[in-house]
Amino acid sequence: MADFDKLVVGFLVDEVVGGFFVSVPPGHVACIYDRGAGVLPRVWGPGLHLKLPFWQVAKLFNAQILEYTIRKGFDINQKEALGDEPITTVTQDGHPISVEGSLLFKIDKANAPELWENIGDNFVSKVVRPFARSRIANIFTQITADQIRSSRTQVEEALKQELNRLFDDKGLIVEGVLLSEVKILDQSNQPQKEIIFENSPSSTPLPTH
The missing domain is CATH 3.30.479.30 (Band 7 domain)
Incomplete structure (x- = not known):
């Protein structure tokens, strides 16, 4: 795996079902940028999470050592x-x-x-x-x-x-x-x-x- 792919901040999040859901894999967390409120303080752990399509954008973080x-x-x-x-x-x-x-x-x-x-x-x-x-x-x-x-x-x-x-x-x-x-x-x-x-x-x- 290239060094760039192992960076803490990732650039792709698996969005499913028209962008309503975000799938966060094990060893990662996700944050949300809301076009109205900015970066939200909440952190999402591994699993499937609901978000607003188009209005909210998810960012994936590698939480591993x-x-x-x-x-x-x-x-x-x-x-x-x-x-x-x-x-x-x-x-x-x-x-x-x-x-x-x-x-x-x-x-x-x-x-x-x-x-x-x-x-x-x-x-x-x-x-x-x-x-x-x-x-x-x-x-x-x-x-x-x-x-x-x-x-x-x-x-x-x-x-x-x-x-x-x-x-x-x-x-x-x-x-x-x-x-x-x-x-x-x-x-x-x-x-x-x-x-x-x-x-x-x-x-x-x-x-x-």
Whole structure:
């Protein structure tokens, strides 16, 4: 399935019997745009629902957990594709690094109407990518290379909490952040050596913020 087809906001809803009914499949929810009242606050779950034909338009949202991958070779020209290039930043002790991993996220079903009305269809390029890129880079500037080596789980949890704080009013929920590879870069921003993660808790607590 193409990345575009896996986006939270879908573009097709199965309308049946002359547009009087909307069929919402499992794992999805639907919202309604009313030509008189605008986007209605109600969210429809899976099943068959009644609407006014021509006067009301349904929008389908994928409510399942989606994976946003940050990896080498990702095509950044696909603005709404679920991913990004490796994120480069500098650790607290001055090491330039490259970060790869995944964000697992989904829509907040209760706030799907607000997501549609306030952000629209291009939520990846408007919210997910710029917020994730900025906050991931910022978190790593607050910790040392040694802390990264020994505190993988704590770093992932700090990233999850920070992104959820920013996404709270955007209708999105981060279920998890999974780091797959962090590399120290040389002066020309080329990989020098990979940082080895350990799952055991760090003896050095991470900074709070």
